[in-house]
Amino acid sequence: MKLHSFTSHTPEEKRRLSNLGHIVVGALLAAVGALALLHNLGGIAWTSTAWPILILVAGLLLLFLIYPRHPFSEWAPIWRDGQQREHTIMAAAIAAAGAAELLRGSLPALGYVFPVAILLIGGMFTAHEQHGTSEAATKAVRQHRILGVTAIIAGLLRVIEVVTGTGLLAILWPLALLTAAVQLLIYREPEGAYEAGGGHGRHSV
Numbered sequence: 001m002k003l004h005s006f007t008s009h010t011p012e013e014k015r016r017l018s019n020l021g022h023i024v025v026g027a028l029l030a031a032v033g034a035l036a037l038l039h040n041l042g043g044i045a046w047t048s049t050a051w052p053i054l055i056l057v058a059g060l061l062l063l064f065l066i067y068p069r070h071p072f073s074e075w076a077p078i079w080r081d082g083q084q085r086e087h088t089i090m091a092a093a094i095a096a097a098g099a100a101e102l103l104r105g106s107l108p109a110l111g112y113v114f115p116v117a118i119l120l121i122g123g124m125f126t127a128h129e130q131h132g133t134s135e136a137a138t139k140a141v142r143q144h145r146i147l148g149v150t151a152i153i154a155g156l157l158r159v160i161e162v163v164t165g166t167g168l169l170a171i172l173w174p175l176a177l178l179t180a181a182v183q184l185l186i187y188r189e190p191e192g193a194y195e196a197g198g199g200h201g202r203h204s205v
Contacts (some may be wrong), residue, residue: 026184052101059095122151136192
């Protein structure tokens with residue numbers, strides 16, 4: 001089936017694609033949180049490699065959903081769209097975090113890349129740009145802010161765990177990440193998202 005271009009998608013198609021992206025990334029992050037929890041609780045060796053690989057895959061998959069599925073001629077317009085630019089930065093941060101975790105054995109300082117990426121993503125979610133009617137954008141912004149705060153908590157817990165090595169924090173940050181993953185999995189774009197109605201930009205709640 002031929003894929004429509006980014007600009008020719010109907011609002012309904014854009015909502016469906018956005019929902020798919022949230023579900024896919026949510027499922028991958030849920031697996032990351034579960035594997036990290038298994039590693040930190042039980043010390044299962046292979047999980048320490050599995051979850052960074054999943055983070056890397058999540059970032060690359062999100063980039064694929066944003067760009068290669070559309071003609072190269074539309075990559076620039078996609079980047080110029082504020083919401084898609086934020087998604088691009090988030091995807092790149094996730095991919096970089098996964099790569100850094102895989103390489104941190106040779107350079108321990110890379111252990112800070114993952115939590116910094118989570119903090120960056122959480123911060124971006126709290127000010128996430130939404131398209132659509134004012135009512136739809138307000139609802140979506142509220143949900144993204146809650147998600148952003150959850151991600152920030154996960155990132156802070158991971159930073160402190162990296163610095164202090166506290167065992168309890170090694171359990172708490174995967175739980176916070178799992179909470180964020182659940183929010184992604186159940187998120188659905190509200191009716192009116194991506195439709196005309198003056199609802200572009202960062203809305204107050």
